[in-house]
Amino acid sequence: MKLTKCKDIRPKISDYIDSALASDEMWAVQLHMSVCPECAQFAASISKTVNALKQLPATTPSANFDRSLASRIQAAIAAGKTRASAPWLVRTCRGFASKLSPKSATSGTGLRLSAPIALATALIGVLALMNQPNPPSLTVAPRATVDAGFTAACVHQNQTYVSGQPFADQSALALLQRQTDEGIQHASNGLLGSGKI
Amino acid sequence: MICLSKQDTALLARCRDDDPTAFDEIVLRYKQKIFQYILRMVGDADEAEDLTQEVFVKTYLSISNFRSQSSLNTWLYRIAGNLCIDAHRKRSRKDAALGATVVSLDDNRPDSAGASDDSTPGKEAPDSRYEPYEVLQRRELDSQIQLALSRLPEKMRSVVVLHDLEGLPYEDIAAIVDCPIGTVKSRLFNARVQLRDSLKQYLEA
Numbered sequence: 037m038k039l040t041k042c043k044d045i046r047p048k049i050s051d052y053i054d055s056a057l058a059s060d061e062m063w064a065v066q067l068h069m070s071v072c073p074e075c076a077q078f079a080a081s082i083s084k085t086v087n088a089l090k091q092l093p094a095t096t097p098s099a100n101f102d103r104s105l106a107s108r109i110q111a112a113i114a115a116g117k118t119r120a121s122a123p124w125l126v127r128t129c130r131g132f133a134s135k136l137s138p139k140s141a142t143s144g145t146g147l148r149l150s151a152p153i154a155l156a157t158a159l160i161g162v163l164a165l166m167n168q169p170n171p172p173s174l175t176v177a178p179r180a181t182v183d184a185g186f187t188a189a190c191v192h193q194n195q196t197y198v199s200g201q202p203f204a205d206q207s208a209l210a211l212l213q214r215q216t217d218e219g220i221q222h223a224s225n226g227l228l229g230s231g232k233i
Numbered sequence: 234m235i236c237l238s239k240q241d242t243a244l245l246a247r248c249r250d251d252d253p254t255a256f257d258e259i260v261l262r263y264k265q266k267i268f269q270y271i272l273r274m275v276g277d278a279d280e281a282e283d284l285t286q287e288v289f290v291k292t293y294l295s296i297s298n299f300r301s302q303s304s305l306n307t308w309l310y311r312i313a314g315n316l317c318i319d320a321h322r323k324r325s326r327k328d329a330a331l332g333a334t335v336v337s338l339d340d341n342r343p344d345s346a347g348a349s350d351d352s353t354p355g356k357e358a359p360d361s362r363y364e365p366y367e368v369l370q371r372r373e374l375d376s377q378i379q380l381a382l383s384r385l386p387e388k389m390r391s392v393v394v395l396h397d398l399e400g401l402p403y404e405d406i407a408a409i410v411d412c413p414i415g416t417v418k419s420r421l422f423n424a425r426v427q428l429r430d431s432l433k434q435y436l437e438a
Contacts, residue, residue, distance in 0.1 A: 112293075
């Protein structure tokens with residue numbers, strides 16, 4: 037144990053006064069002070085300061101402290117800050133939080149805040165829905181009905197294509213031929229009229 | 234200390250079971266300590282009383298969340314310390330807005346009767362504390378101590394008040410101010426040195 041220099045001893049003097057040093061350190065400080073009047077003087081002045089602090093008179097709160105405190109607690113309860121009004125909520129949130137994330141639940145602060153917020157948000161959402169005069173319906177509206185005849189015609193046409201008879205429907209073939217003839221006639225008229233042929 | 238902790242544990246258990254008398258016992262047991270600590274931190278008796286009540290309101294509201302990882306004592310001091318820091322910040326903002334530095338002193342202390350054992354053992358008369366000059370001198374010193382405390386940085390003040398006035402051990406202080414014991418020791422040493430320098434002329438007189 038080498039505590040022979042003043043700069044080593046000074047920081048220990050506070051602990052020395054409190055008898056908070058190990059016995060060998062206590063002895064070393066004492067030994068140093070016996071040969072160093074500056075450090076001894078320093079220790080004495082610190083000790084005097086500590087004694088002055090300890091002699092500060094004890095003070096007590098006023099006589100109506102308890103009554104006033106009771107009023108404040110009641111006011112806090114009335115303001116909804118109470119533990120009494122919703123201890124179940126705190127417990128529920130805590131349980132909910134620990135189920136969500138055991139790691140976070142043990143580490144604490146974040147989840148302690150986030151779980152109540154999540155629960156409160158959910159509650160507000162449910163209450164808002166309940167208070168709506170016309171709550172939105174969750175049933176699906178039927179789509180517009182499709183002409184059953186058109187559907188049947190499509191099915192029939194599809195079957196004719198699949199069976200390798202694209203023009204099995206004679207009426208459709210006649211219609212197609214008529215449109216083609218008219219188209220050719222119309223095109224010829226156009227070309228002749230323009231004098232290109 | 235262990236006995237006290239056991240009592241606190243029992244009190245907390247009763248609080249959680251909604252025993253209405255348990256919280257009263259907590260207040261009865263701790264109000265003076267907490268008040269004293271806050272008074273030395275803020276320097277004003279009215280503000281100290283207000284903050285002490287706030288400590289117990291907060292305690293009441295959150296006692297079901299207390300997980301007994303620290304002692305009730307430590308928990309209460311920690312709440313008190315945080316409130317003192319908040320109050321100090323508010324005051325600083327207010328002072329900055331006013332453009333003035335206000336140092337409040339505690340002038341409302343009761344007489345020093347029963348405050349300590351005979352502090353002047355060398356004196357013949359045991360009632361010297363009550364002589365007008367002695368009383369005035371002691372009051373002047375008390376005011377200067379409070380002034381010197383208020384000039385300390387918040388962190389140093391907290392440690393020196395908790396150790397030298399409240400008599401808490403290093404371990405408890407470390408838990409309250411949330412720093413290692415070595416830091417507590419160095420803050421205490423520096424605080425004592427600064428106080429010694431501030432009070433030099435009064436202590437040597």
